[in-house]
Amino acid sequence: MVLLPTSAPANFSTTVMYGDQNQTNTLTCPHAELKSWHYTVLPPYYLVISVLGIILNVFVLGVFCFHKKACSVAEILLGNMAAADLILMAFIPFWAVYTAERYNWPFPHPLCAVVTLSITMNAYCSIYFLVLISIDRYVALVHPLSHDGIRRPRYAKVGCLLVWCFGLLLSVPALVYRKVTYDSRVNSSVCRIDYPNNTVYCLFSGMLIIFTFVIPISIISFCTFRIIQALNNRLAVGSNTRKTEHKATTLVLAVLLAFMICWVPFHLSRIVEMFLHAGMITNCTLITITNACGHISMNLAFFNSVLNPVLYIIVGKNFHQKVRDLFTRRSTSSRTSSTTWQMSRSVKTEQVSS
Structure with missing residues (x-):
């Protein structure tokens, strides 16, 4: 599984090869002609979500970093996810230019692997930050007394460091196998995954599907179910949940729902794509639908990095309070500085007069 297209779509026949190296079968399917909107609409879309994602995630990180109070465990995790979204959005313009150039890679060849590594790594990190957030809410609401000791900021920071390292590890195939190769069929240099054979492709794809979809989704689903149940x-027994915990949980549930909507279609399309490469799908109509769904779901997944900070701003009541406190403090500081300057100027004027 790869986050970005394995190759550029083009107006030519696609040959799907499957089987082992000694017995290779081929299936040739005619591509539907790509309309010009693919090269005219997608690049502006990438640029718009990139600009919005950078601005919104910088704002979120600024609020978390410059607020006078220390961040809670949930805020540390959300802040790291905002950082992952920010880095992902910072590299999307490269893909916008690549798409505008009709999938002819215009940058130095090493950037093909670097850009892909940055995008995939931060996408995978975002998923596991959501796993940590789900576990934190699960512990806070389902086991608030017996496991409250593990909900400490230092443990959250260690967990975030491990997630960054794990995201880098999962992205190694993108770094090793993503290359710029010349494709004579479209007369262009294409940035694509170039696995040695389908066995290696299916091995890495299966591994990534398990570690970036099956395991995270299972943990998130279990935690979410128990959170809602708790x-x-x-509410049924009339218990008063702490307001701070309830507000944080509302935000987390909104972020989890957005993740499900934006990312699940992408991962499902990757699973179908793996079946295609394994030779389990031989219908040309299904292959064409799979290619189209892969691009649509990928663009929807990218939008999640813009949607997350919007949810912080709209749903996050604690975040609202941090923003008000931050701007109130800056406003008070500005008024104090202005008053001090005026008093200093008045004293100097009186000294000159005397």
């Missing part, structure tokens, strides 16, 4: 039980 909230319903407390």
